Amino acid sequence: xxxxKLALAALLAVCGTLAATAAFAAGADLGNxxxxxxxxxxxxxxxxxxxxxxxxxxxxxxxxxxxxxFYAAGGGITGxxxxxxIAGDYMSAASFLGISALVYGSGFDGLIFSVGWxxxxxxxxxxxxxxxxNLGKYTFADVASYRLAQGPVRIFSATxxxxxxxxxxxxxxxxxxxxxxxxxxxxxxxxVIVVGALMMVYVTFGxxxxxxxxxxxxxxxxxxxxxxxxxxxxxxxxxxFEALFTKAVEVHPKKGAIxxxxxxxxxxxxxxxxxxTLMFGTAGLPHxxxxxxxxxxxxxxxxxxxxxxxxxxxxxxxTFIIGFGAITMVLTNPEYIITAGKLDxxxxxxxxxxxxxxxxxxxxxxxxxxxxxxxxxxxxxxGLTLAGASAISHDLYASVFARGRSTEGTExxxxxxxxxxxxxxxxxxxxxxxxxxxxxxxxLTFSIAASATFPVLVMSMFSKSLTTRGAVxxxxxxxVGSVGCVILSKVVWVSSFxxxxxxxxxxxxxxxxxxxxxxxxxxxxxxxxxxxxxKERAAYPAQAIRSETGLGAEGAAAx
Amino acid sequence: xxxxxxxxxxxxxxxxNPKFQELVKKRTAFSWTLSVVMLAIYFGFxxxxxxxxxxxxxxxxxxxxxxxxxxxxGVILSAIALTGIYVRRANTEFDELNRQILEEAx
Numbered sequence: 001x002x003x004x005k006l007a008l009a010a011l012l013a014v015c016g017t018l019a020a021t022a023a024f025a026a027g028a029d030l031g032n033x034x035x036x037x038x039x040x041x042x043x044x045x046x047x048x049x050x051x052x053x054x055x056x057x058x059x060x061x062x063x064x065x066x067x068x069x070f071y072a073a074g075g076g077i078t079g080x081x082x083x084x085x086i087a088g089d090y091m092s093a094a095s096f097l098g099i100s101a102l103v104y105g106s107g108f109d110g111l112i113f114s115v116g117w118x119x120x121x122x123x124x125x126x127x128x129x130x131x132x133x134n135l136g137k138y139t140f141a142d143v144a145s146y147r148l149a150q151g152p153v154r155i156f157s158a159t160x161x162x163x164x165x166x167x168x169x170x171x172x173x174x175x176x177x178x179x180x181x182x183x184x185x186x187x188x189x190x191x192v193i194v195v196g197a198l199m200m201v202y203v204t205f206g207x208x209x210x211x212x213x214x215x216x217x218x219x220x221x222x223x224x225x226x227x228x229x230x231x232x233x234x235x236x237x238x239x240x241f242e243a244l245f246t247k248a249v250e251v252h253p254k255k256g257a258i259x260x261x262x263x264x265x266x267x268x269x270x271x272x273x274x275x276x277t278l279m280f281g282t283a284g285l286p287h288x289x290x291x292x293x294x295x296x297x298x299x300x301x302x303x304x305x306x307x308x309x310x311x312x313x314x315x316x317x318x319t320f321i322i323g324f325g326a327i328t329m330v331l332t333n334p335e336y337i338i339t340a341g342k343l344d345x346x347x348x349x350x351x352x353x354x355x356x357x358x359x360x361x362x363x364x365x366x367x368x369x370x371x372x373x374x375x376x377x378x379x380x381x382x383g384l385t386l387a388g389a390s391a392i393s394h395d396l397y398a399s400v401f402a403r404g405r406s407t408e409g410t411e412x413x414x415x416x417x418x419x420x421x422x423x424x425x426x427x428x429x430x431x432x433x434x435x436x437x438x439x440x441x442x443x444l445t446f447s448i449a450a451s452a453t454f455p456v457l458v459m460s461m462f463s464k465s466l467t468t469r470g471a472v473x474x475x476x477x478x479x480v481g482s483v484g485c486v487i488l489s490k491v492v493w494v495s496s497f498x499x500x501x502x503x504x505x506x507x508x509x510x511x512x513x514x515x516x517x518x519x520x521x522x523x524x525x526x527x528x529x530x531x532x533x534x535k536e537r538a539a540y541p542a543q544a545i546r547s548e549t550g551l552g553a554e555g556a557a558a559x
Numbered sequence: 560x561x562x563x564x565x566x567x568x569x570x571x572x573x574x575x576n577p578k579f580q581e582l583v584k585k586r587t588a589f590s591w592t593l594s595v596v597m598l599a600i601y602f603g604f605x606x607x608x609x610x611x612x613x614x615x616x617x618x619x620x621x622x623x624x625x626x627x628x629x630x631x632x633g634v635i636l637s638a639i640a641l642t643g644i645y646v647r648r649a650n651t652e653f654d655e656l657n658r659q660i661l662e663e664a665x
Contacts, residue, residue, distance in 0.1 A: 260615055
């Protein structure tokens with residue numbers, strides 16, 4: 001354990017973000033990259049993307065008048081548009097480059113993560129989406145605190161949301177820094193500042209409208225680019241998967257092993273806990289939940305999940321083809337690999353998809369894919385920043401600090417300053433974390449979402465016995481438990497802090513912390529005989545009517 | 560106050576409407592059933608990966624393609640299909656029932 005790590009841990013604790021300096025081999029981080037030659041094609045295409053999105057931001061800024069416009073794009077996004085935007089919010093550069101790299105490195109195992117990241121969506125649809133839309137206005141805390149005490153529930157929700165947002169932002173920032181070295185041949189610091197500055201502009205001036213359109217454009221670019229690569233691969237093999245796989249097995253150093261599950265999942269407890277984390281974590285991410293308030297009604301909310309699931313599932317199938325394409329077309333080309341017969345790619349294995357784009361479409365297409373990868377980060381960070389800013393302005397400021405006495409104007413103003421603040425924090429943390437292993441972030445953020453946010457949200461919708469006391473105690477048990485277990489697990493305790501053995505033996509805590517949170521929510525609610533608790537239980541039938549029928553929800557996001 | 564009373568009347572009407580009970584019962588049953596199906600498919604896949612490596616690794620039809628691939632892609636497609644099934648029924652049958660309930664509560 002060295003001083004630098006100690007100092008970093010202390011700094012984080014000061015930041016109030018529960019120092020969690022860990023590393024977890026999720027297979028979807030971007031690692032440390034080598035700076036490459038300056039890539040002008042990529043830079044020009046990225047500048048075009050930025051130009052278009054700034055134009056949209058200008059248009060959105062003129063349209064933005066009310067709080068509903070700022071937080072929820074006035075509720076005027078259609079199901080199809082929202083489906084694309086959700087996909088744009090969810091498909092990160094790490095999943096595009098990381099999963100195709102995972103498939104490139106070990107074949108079949110790559111599927112395990114893609115599948116896990118997809119199967120949360122049906123659950124969101126079946127249990128959450130329409131109820132969320134019917135009960136909430138701008139943030140998921142609106143729903144959790146619908147009939148409970150505003151203060152404690154919103155403070156809990158905002159705490160969970162902000163920890164998730166800040167760590168997710170760190171991951172994206174570090175990813176952006178590594179990508180810019182790799183793809184554009186520019187400096188790490190420049191990437192972090194460019195991303196921070198642009199996201200502040202999008203969110204502060206354009207609010208949810210601009211954020212949504214940035215996500216839609218990015219989703220189209222990413223899906224289009226990935227489709228083109230996949231078609232390029234398949235046409236090379238006469239559109240025969242058997243031919244593609246035969247060649248892959250022939251040239252890959254692991255031979256036939258790439259066609260079966262390998263060592264990624266061995267311990268069944270870890271496997272199930274990983275599954276729960278990926279599945280239910282998606283259903284508790286604040287920036288994802290926020291997207292459901294941008295559509296006019298429950299019907300469109302449902303449609304958005306169907307389209308989003310379709311786009312995301314299609315995208316994961318593409319990354320799989322891309323990974324195998326990289327085995328057959330990149331691994332065999334001495335231009336891209338360091339030593340013949342070995343997997344190591346120039347610039348690191350996350351370059352698999354990028355080098356494949358070069359093999360298929362030359363420098364110009366490589367530039368396009370690089371620009372898309374960078375644009376992807378911008379779309380994700382904008383969504384995150386808006387979610388974090390809303391937690392600060394709508395939940396903490398308007399409902400807790402001003403106790404509902406603030407005006408819409410001041411609330412939006414607070415939100416804009418919060419976006420700027422989050423942007424600055426993200427840039428600073430992005431610089432601090434440059435040399436750190438950020439792979440733990442997936443485990444941390446998804447575990448919090450699955451163990452703290454998701455249980456409280458589901459209980460608030462489905463349990464008539466839930467009271468404020470139960471929700472808050474259960475929620476904090478899930479929050480503290482998941483953060484604590486991730487810190488004590490191998491990825492932080494051993495990899496970052498340098499201890500010999502982990503105290504928590506598994507990688508993901510969700511198998512234990514999620515049921516604990518549900519149980520605590522329930523037990524402490526039924527034990528709650530306070531007057532407040534009884535009033536809250538008595539308010540459930542009215543909530544259920546609105547939740548089921550949408551009665552009273554039509555005017556929620558008034559235009 | 561008047562608003563609150565009006566609200567209470569509407570709520571009582573809705574609660575008393577057998578269609579509301581029907582909607583809640585049907586939709587709850589449908590959404591939990593589909594959730595359980597999704598959970599079963601996904602955790603079945605995870606357990607196969609943990610315990611059935613040799614099964615997933617065997618050749619599908621004599622070639623290099625293994626049984627694991629159609630199963631993995633099948634899980635992805637099943638997620639899309641299940642959301643489609645839910646949206647279809649919810650946007651027609653349930654929404655119609657919902658519309659009637661709100662109409663009758665006026």
